[in-house]
Amino acid sequence: MITFMNNSDSEEEPCNERTSLMSAESPPVPSYQDGLQASEAGEAQAHRKRRAGSSRGPNNIAGGETSGSSVPVRESALENEEEELTLKYGAKHVIMLFVPVTLCMIVVVATIKSVRFYTEKNGQLIYTPFSEDTPSVGQRLLNSVLNTIIMISVIIVMTVFLVLLYKYRCYKFIHGWLILSSLMLLFLFTYIYLGEVLKTYNVAMDYPTLFLVIWNFGAVGMICIHWKGPLQLQQAYLIMISALMALVFIKYLPEWSAWVILGAISIYDLMAVLCPKGPLRMLVETAQERNEPIFPALIYSSAMMWTVGMAKPDTAARGPSQQTWDTAENGREHHRSPSHADSQMSETRSPVPTRPVTFVEELEEEERGVKLGLGDFIFYSVLVGKAAATASGDWNTTLACFVAILIGLCLTLLLLAVFKKALPALPISITFGLIFYFSTDNLVRPFMDTLASHQLYI
């Protein structure tokens, strides 16, 4: 198992993902056509593994509606409307993201609590070579910091590699990589997971049944994620994949390294998305320049994008080329794969010939969905899962981390509504989560235990 993972390409994937919340907005565009392009580009932004999506929209809608920038007055009125709409729908977006994040965390926590396998120490990944079984505290700390440095540098290298590939249009390569990753995730990890769950509950299953189940699960997953499928099913698959990846991380990352990595990755996320020379930002800008969607894979999206290609005549022409491109991107999932946007794109292509132009305005209301990178899901779940696995205060700590992460997500979405551009989704949530984990485990737990033993209530 370990060698397998070491050799697999996909192991590196997790490292690359970064999370960020992205506002799919593009700068206001004068014409309707451009507006659609912009929304596509915005969608592309959401791609970068961890990019988290954001509410698209009101900007794009405004851009779409104002054909020809010749009406500045209308622009300002529309801007106010946009803000209002943003805030109104902001709450809906928050809820739309709460549910999948909660589900993912529930799956991870339930598995951790019941299946012993994921809490046993059976070796480490090659990315964290230093062991933590050292006698002294200082040595252990040093090892974990070194592990973190290695992991983060691997992530940086992979990200830069991806950006270069994207810049030089090596789409086939990326395509292949993504498909391989998602294959491995959907089949191998699911097989292991199912095996462990069956072992825990002492349920026997013969190989033919197992083969059938895994084959169906994997095949439907590949189709749903990389091609077309019902929205709910896609979302369910993305959640399951994130949970599986998070479980792998929880199992194979040593304790202190996990916490330091979580901290470091949120700092990295912050820098990669916000700094002008950050790889993620460059990726976004390149995609915007080319007016292409960046890999829609690895993004969880909560709503269908109908405006893309809606009443735009050229979209039909662009359709076929986009299709191949999209599927290529889907390949990358591996751990993060949410190529939800891909399926969105594919789905929107079909209605193109039949929908009239006016339809777009109506649908623009519905398409306001939020996009969150799968890497975000994964690292949130890693935090909560680690809290469930290692905290001695058990459920209180888990619950506290869960609430902290959700509040962080809320705040991030709020900032997104205010700033209207790609934002990293990790830093705030992870910071809150870490603070609450350590404080609840060390401070609140003895207090609550003492209260409970005397049956006092506060």
Add this chain to the structure above:
Amino acid sequence: AFFWLVSLLLSSLIWFIAVKASDPRDERLQKGLLIFGVMFSVLLQEAFRFLYYKLLRKAIEGLVALSEDGCSPISIQQMAYVAGVGFGLMSGAFSMINLLADALGPGTVGIHGDSQLYFLTSAFMTMVLIFLHTFWGILFFHGCEHRRWWEIMAVVVMHLAVSGLSFCNPLYVGSLVPSYLLMAAAAAWAYLLSGGSAQNLRRFLLCKS
């Protein structure tokens, strides 16, 4: 919920420091520190409820400014209710969840001479606290809105009373019964403040339109 959690965090920090700074063998001191911790925690919770009220007030002003017809989509009463429920749920969850997890495992309740009704009374106490937090939320926000300080003081005093009564455990009649009475009083008061009346109640119960 988050605000309750933060208040809990801060109060346990205080208690923890106090405990670490004191002599662990002195039983009476520990007990005294515990009482102090509990009271301090109650006061901190109410303080955080006030802070949350301030935050929601600002949010409502923002919503009103942005809305089309000059009134916010969520009224302050609804927010008060939600705030109360959030506090209650979090406090209930923190009180009960470890108990529930342990209840799933093997064991005998009260085998060392403690009360056998531990789980049952814990459940009832938690329930009454959740309800109380909800009502206190409504009362507190109403008091803040209309600048009636005595309402706020009443909430704080009630909270202190309920927590103090829980010190009577395991003499459950001393803690559960008064708590339920207080809850009934708070419920009636909150109902009246929210615009209910005896007539409304009658109409509701008799299913009249």
